[in-house]
Amino acid sequence: MNISREQVDALNAIVTVAISKDDYADKVNKVLADYRKHANIPGFRKGAVPMSLIQKQYGKAVLLDEVNKLLQSSLNDYLVEEKLDILGNPLPKITEDFNWDKEDFTFEFELGLAPEFSVDLAGISNVTKFEIEADAAMLDEQVERIQKQYGKMVSQDTVEADFTLRGTFSNEEKGINNTTNITLDIFSNQDVANQFVGKKVGDVVAVATKGLFDDDHKLMDYLKVSHDDVHGLDITVDFTIEEINAVEKAELNQELFDKLFGEGNVTSVADLKGKIKEDAEAQFAQQADQKFLNDVIEGLIESTTFELPATFLKKWIQTVGENPLTAEQAEEEYAKSEKGLRYQLIEGKIIAANNLQIQFEDLKAHTAELIKKQMAQFGQLNPSDEEVEGIVARVLSNQDEVKRLSEQVMSEKMLSLFKEQVKANAKKVNYQEFIKEMYGE
Known part of the structure; x- marks a missing residue:
């Protein structure tokens, strides 16, 4: 067997695999001998069927199967030995006059090669690291919301x-x-x-969505429309009144504080606002981190330039799915996936350069933390280590969950690295200001 490579250009190559009869003959003969031992053909005793008949009936199929196995294993070994960083999978070149009746065969494969490039995290500019503050107006609003939530609802006949x-x-x-x-x-x-x-239950009020709220994004909450739809949405919606209630606000007393945060943990309105501020800003920090991560990724994609073997990748996309795509469909799919592919390559470089490996202990710790948070939401504030470890073991026995959680762990590692190495402008904002920054308004 002989394998050779022709470098078409920096991103494309042709690998030629030449297979001779000596490479596959013994394997084919062994399989046919096994067929002969077990063949049941009328007129012949089991194991006594002439080899010529076995060859005639099964020879071509066995030949194709064994040559294909040899071809795939040798090609894979070659790619590993040569340390070729390929994109997609090798694509066989179709030969119209290929003849399986010959004894020696030559196969050609197209390769798309990963580009050479470097990543400069320090070179990313115009990235902002937001610190979101729960301001006094938000705290007052949240206190009132709590009073209403735990207050007494009194049914009314007419809207005031x-x-x-x-x-x-x-x-x-x-x-x-x-x-x-x-x-x-x-x-x-x-x-x-x-x-x-003045309206009553059953009445319908028609309102225009344009300018309905001080922030169009509230349409997402009240109407459940997507973010893409809220901007400039100019329609009329009907609001059918089903209940009318006056809220008798709950008193801000120790009984309410204990109900919310446990006995004695909050003893005054100032403590209550402090707790609300702490919890809100912890959630805001996660949102700010996600925006920072997204902005750095966008910056990396824009600032890290390299060519891709686009023609090869479009041909590969045509063949990779369950159903083959047309050239036009592959073109559209490539356009949609190119950005993601570029970041995968950039991310791979960053991971390798900074040795960002995921250890099993990292995965266990991350999973345990998520489980504790979920249990706390259902009132289980102090689960035992044995209980948490049991749930972790069950979760990590699911390979899909392992993949999903591993991606989260790697995302956290990338975030930590970006915070260390990317020069970002710090900016303190309240939540409404952050929302406007988030959606570019």
Whole structure:
């Protein structure tokens, strides 16, 4: 057997595998001999079928199978030995006049090679690391929300300005049908709020979505429309009133504090606001980290330039799925996936250069932390180590979960590295300011 490589250019190569009869004959003969031992052919005793008949009936199929096995194993070994960093899989070159009746065979494969490039984390600019502050207005709002949430709901007959309504926003054309609670102060225009005053259960109020709220993103919460749809959404939605309630706010006393945070942990309104601030800013920090990570990734993709074997990859995309794609479909798929492929290559360089390996202990610790947080949400604040370890073992026995969690661990490692090596501008904002930064408004 002989394997050779022709370097077409820096990103493309042709590998030729020449297989002679000596490479496969013994394997083919062994398989045919096994067939002969077990063949049941009328007119012949088991094991006494002439080899010529076995050869005639099974020879070509066995030849194809054994040559293919030899071809795949030798090609894979060659790629490993030569340390070739390929993209996709080798693509066999189709030979119209290929003849399986010959004794020696030559196969050619196209390779798409990964480009050579370097990554400069220090060269990324215009990245901001946000610190999101829970300001006084937010804390006051959250305190009032808690008072209303734990207050007493008193049913009413007619809507007044400070009442709470439960009802459904709907628009058949846009497929909007979302049941929610509202208060009239959510609307940016007092004229809209006034339309509800005096209405009763069963009444329908039509409102225009354009300028309905002070921030169009609130349409995502109240109407359950996507972020892509909220900008410039200019339709009319109906709000069908289903309940009218006045809220008798809960008193800010020790009984409420103990109910919220456990006995004696919060003893004053100042403590309550401090706890709200701590919890909110911990959640905000995660959102800020995610934006920072996304912005660095975008910066890396923009600043790290290299060519890809695009023609090869488009041909490979045509063949890789369950159903072959047309050239036009492959072109579209490549356009959608190119950015992701570029980052995969960049990420691989960063991981290798910084030895960012995932140890099993990292995976166990990450999984245990997630499980503890989930258990805390259901009131299990102090689970035993044995209980947590048992759940971790069950989770990590699922390979899909291992893959998903490993990606999270690696994302955390990349985030830590970026924080160390990327020069970012620090900016303190409140949550509303962050939302505007997040969505480019």
